[in-house]
Amino acid sequence: MSLRFKMNLALIITLFIGTTLIGVIIFSSFKSQAENNVLSRAELMLDNASAVRLYMSEHVTPLLARQSKRAYLPQSVPAHAVRRSTAQLEKKFPFLRYNEASINPTNPENKATAWEQEIIRGFIDSPDKAKQTGVTPTGTHLYLSRPVKVNSESCQGCHGDPAAMPLTLRAHYKNSEAFGWKNGQVVAAQFVKIPLSVPLQMAQQSFKPVLGKIILIAVGIAILAALLLNLIVVQRVQRISKTANAISLGSTKFGDFNASGSDEIATLERSFNRMRRSLSNAIDLLEEKTGNYTRM
Numbered sequence: 001m002s003l004r005f006k007m008n009l010a011l012i013i014t015l016f017i018g019t020t021l022i023g024v025i026i027f028s029s030f031k032s033q034a035e036n037n038v039l040s041r042a043e044l045m046l047d048n049a050s051a052v053r054l055y056m057s058e059h060v061t062p063l064l065a066r067q068s069k070r071a072y073l074p075q076s077v078p079a080h081a082v083r084r085s086t087a088q089l090e091k092k093f094p095f096l097r098y099n100e101a102s103i104n105p106t107n108p109e110n111k112a113t114a115w116e117q118e119i120i121r122g123f124i125d126s127p128d129k130a131k132q133t134g135v136t137p138t139g140t141h142l143y144l145s146r147p148v149k150v151n152s153e154s155c156q157g158c159h160g161d162p163a164a165m166p167l168t169l170r171a172h173y174k175n176s177e178a179f180g181w182k183n184g185q186v187v188a189a190q191f192v193k194i195p196l197s198v199p200l201q202m203a204q205q206s207f208k209p210v211l212g213k214i215i216l217i218a219v220g221i222a223i224l225a226a227l228l229l230n231l232i233v234v235q236r237v238q239r240i241s242k243t244a245n246a247i248s249l250g251s252t253k254f255g256d257f258n259a260s261g262s263d264e265i266a267t268l269e270r271s272f273n274r275m276r277r278s279l280s281n282a283i284d285l286l287e288e289k290t291g292n293y294t295r296m
């Protein structure tokens with residue numbers, strides 16, 4: 001294996017490891033960027049849901065109070081308006097899935113699962129905690145969760161004293177456990193779930209063109225480094241090796257190396273020049289003594 005081959009091999013291995021590491025770092029930063037990107041959209045969805053609920057509860061539900069006494073009107077329920085408006089957003093961003101979960105829900109369908117309950121308890125225990133993000137226990141989805149707090153007196157109309165809830169609504173939600181709420185109390189949590197494959201795909205899309213450029217730069221560096229190493233090391237070592245080989249076989253046609261510079265190869269060339277001269281003197285002496293002239 002020639003020196004040039006070994007050096008080029010070492011160069012290729014180093015560049016391959018370097019490029020892979022740079023690729024991994026860049027990709028993981030693209031991935032976390034993509035995750036932040038989808039999470040900020042998810043956050044907007046939560047803001048929208050909270051705003052719709054408050055507006056409904058304070059301004060629309062009271063207007064429908066009289067009609068609600070006669071018949072059950074889903075339009076008067078803030079949670080319905082929340083569901084409808086988030087459904088629109090889900091249409092626009094199909095990777096976002098919204099749900100509200102409670103430990104003691106009005107609608108049993110909103111009963112929090114075991115891990116959702118844990119998160120809600122976390123919000124109840126630390127009232128200052130504004131949000132939580134993570135990966136669902138299935139390992140397939142990213143989630144963003146925020147506490148739902150009783151933020152208006154109007155909530156008590158249905159979630160305070162059970163007697164205050166319109167009879168038509170109470171008949172519809174017979175199994176409701178969502179009563180006795182106090183102002184400021186954490187009563188549920190909002191969740192947005194996003195398949196992990198979404199930020200991954202987004203990261204892959206942004207990474208592809210960058211990967212092309214990284215490979216191009218790595219190949220450019222490899223060629224330049226190979227040329228420079230060839231010039232600075234390989235060619236000079238090859239010259240020394242060729243000369244040393246020829247001299248060892250008795251040739252005298254080689255002069256001194258042009259040993260300019262201060263690097264190790266120049267030092268080697270100078271030492272070699274000295275060695276070659278002493279060898280030549282020694283042979284001259286020997287020839288003079290013996291009268292036997294052997295060199296070419």
Ligand code: HEC
Pocket residue numbers: 053054057061076077078079080100101102104105106107108110148149150151152154155156157158159169173178187188189
């Ligand atoms: C007109 C009565 C009414 C008012 C006022 C009202 N809600 Fe509700 N709320 C309901 C009903 C009914 C549901 C169940 C809807 C469903 O999912 O079918 C519900 C569901 C919820 C849920 C989902 C979990 C569950 O209990 O099923 C949350 C969270 C919630 N309400 C919070 C609030 C907050 C906060 C307010 C005040 C800003 C409020 N609600 C005002 C009737 C009301």
